[in-house]
Amino acid sequence: MTDRTKFTLTEDRIPTHWVNLLPDLPGEPLPPLSPATMEPAGPDDLTPIFPMEIIGQEVSMEPEVEVPDAVRDAYKLWRPTPLYRAHRLERALDTPAHIYYKYEGVSPAGSHKPNSAVAQAHANGRAGVKRLVTETGAGQWGSALAMACAQFGLECMVYMVGASYDQKPYRRAMMESWGATVIRSPSDTTEAGRGQASHPTGSLGIAISEAVEVAAGDTDANYALGSVLNHVCLHQTVIGQEAIAQLEMAGEEPDVVVGCVGGGSNFAGLSFPFVRRVLRGEAKTRFLAAEPAACPTLTRGAYRYDFGDTVGLTPLMPMYTLGHDFVPPPVHAGGLRYHGDSPMLCGLVKNGLVEARAYRQNETFAAALEFARTEAIIPGPEPAHAIRAVIEEAEDAKRAGEERVILLGLSGHGHFDMSAYESYLAGELQDPEFSEADMEAALERLPDAPTIA
């Protein structure tokens, strides 16, 4: 009997193409809208902050986009990532389900984020850009971009949400170790930041406003976003493609694919290659998106056009939103504290292809500890939400007496989140929830944009 099965791919199996789900989606894609005119935004609205290669990827209708050689080469630093069968978790749950997890925490920055960071750093470097500006909340994306910029010889400037800047000095030291400049947001370096001085702890939306403002005003600089947009989801599809190859090695077909959702790129990266097979009638797979009850975008949000940032500098996108100025409670899953979600993913939820569930903080940490004690890896607080959902599925499979095959996206480790585990073990974790009043307030402040048919 074996307790651990790992499916390893060699470097030659790193995907040569990214999977673009856009052409397979039913209907015409809903365009982003210019914040100035509320008319569909074109490439020209994006050239001040993105290189043409990225803009092309954002709107491409090709079903596959080639991964540049230099990006595929950089992927070798941590890809292909391993797929494991969670025998010991299955046994602890006494479930007939077969649980597999795809582990992205082996990247140097500790999460899936570098999959897009190296692609964006490379595209900008090739376009002659000298500096990338971005924002970070918990620090995962900022770390990934700092690492990627060091790999491709770019400067990196990160606006870090004030509360995180104060609470997570080690994430900051990590970014600085890779050579990045880290600025506490809101800062006095931008108009957007100065206007938000009354919110000293900051928010992701404010930090995005600051980064976009700097990038738009500096011809040597561009902006880089770590989730939400089509091109970020595209870059992440290396995850799902590898998982398909690894599940083939295991001789299994997943019944349900489970991931956590913040801006949606982790979930998209794992699921989109599987979703395409469903859309093409090649498979019947369920998809399950796990989010925090404190920021329940997909389960409670309004499906509307909204800004990506707090101040309203970005194009408006069609998505489930809790309102662009909503500041989620300070749950430890910082990567899931975003008011909106990837428009592509939101469309799949709207169409019923993806089911969303929201979980409270304590039940996700209980699930994370069960995982750590059986499977040894200490998960980040974000994938802990997905683990909670997997345990529900496994318990349901037990009740149904089914050998259900469950694929979990384990997007990153929790090495920089041990204070959260400490609080949980001490019984001091809060369970904040989104309220009806929060939603009503958000709906009142949604921008005056066209409704979605």
Add this chain to the structure above:
Amino acid sequence: MTDRTKFTLTEDRIPTHWVNLLPDLPGEPLPPLSPATMEPAGPDDLTPIFPMEIIGQEVSMEPEVEVPDAVRDAYKLWRPTPLYRAHRLERALDTPAHIYYKYEGVSPAGSHKPNSAVAQAHANGRAGVKRLVTETGAGQWGSALAMACAQFGLECMVYMVGASYDQKPYRRAMMESWGATVIRSPSDTTEAGRGQASHPTGSLGIAISEAVEVAAGDTDANYALGSVLNHVCLHQTVIGQEAIAQLEMAGEEPDVVVGCVGGGSNFAGLSFPFVRRVLRGEAKTRFLAAEPAACPTLTRGAYRYDFGDTVGLTPLMPMYTLGHDFVPPPVHAGGLRYHGDSPMLCGLVKNGLVEARAYRQNETFAAALEFARTEAIIPGPEPAHAIRAVIEEAEDAKRAGEERVILLGLSGHGHFDMSAYESYLAGELQDPEFSEADMEAALERLPDAPTIA
């Protein structure tokens, strides 16, 4: 041109045997001595704290020891570990040297330590032991054993050096997440601890005394040591065996193998399979051991019998020692702060097969940052010493115009050491050094044991 080359082995290449260097070493092995009689210690001196399987491994003269199936299965959680060619570091150094690094930081605990922890937890579990007691300084070994005990269903109790307990709450939270009980040392739970209450910050030697005392007095409990002893070095040889297979894939033969040394198990694990080839006349390889100038055991210590712990509960071992009650200055490479070293490794240094060099803290962090910015992985402060030595070798190869092949043991990541990077980046790191007065004081307090011929 490729910037990154990784050599991946599949699970079936996890070594089936550990390499035991003992029978290949010249001369008779020097026995440990009983602390009570100063006569050679036999298995009976060890049965109160170790299971027979481990004692057998400690004294085995078989050149290979089979890895139990369950241990090999647990290794699948992170093994085989990757070997990389450091193209980008080579280019930054403008050296003709070929630099390879074997990366052990992919284990769930983040270092090479789990290679022995799972072997020890399994052997004790098989012997019916319910609880393992150990000590930890920086937290690497305590984390590894906590993880391993969770895998094999044992309780785990860790005496953590007081200064680390206070400064590294996240390492403690990691051990507790895996279910371990962590006790600040010196504690009032042991006689050894109570006797050292005047040293409130503790030391590794004191923590060992406490753990050994508890294990010796509890029939359900055993002790587990994370380095120094023969069986720990044995378990670690999976590293070097995999590296041999991976360098074969690369078509290279190493000219020099470089690792850091605390108690010696990391260095032994990487180098012993290569050392055996040299001892058998099959290869000509140099070996380079890097240690901190603040705790320069191999470069400055006396080659004498000394205790493994502060109080004098353990057998005496023949080794380079700075004195069993020496408390090294608080450099961040906590894993290298030990007064002695593996007797097997010390013998190789004595015989001139292994060269040792000592480095100061700031130069090791400078090397670590150069590595992080080129190769993306943020190294732990311990392997930063080895990286410093590798850079010296690469610069020397440049002067000599040689395509020198250098193999670096990258024993772990620095995710729990970012405060040290923060201090370095702020220019606030100290450079403590061992003094002549320290050595004189140590020599005066060495136990009255037979000298080594």
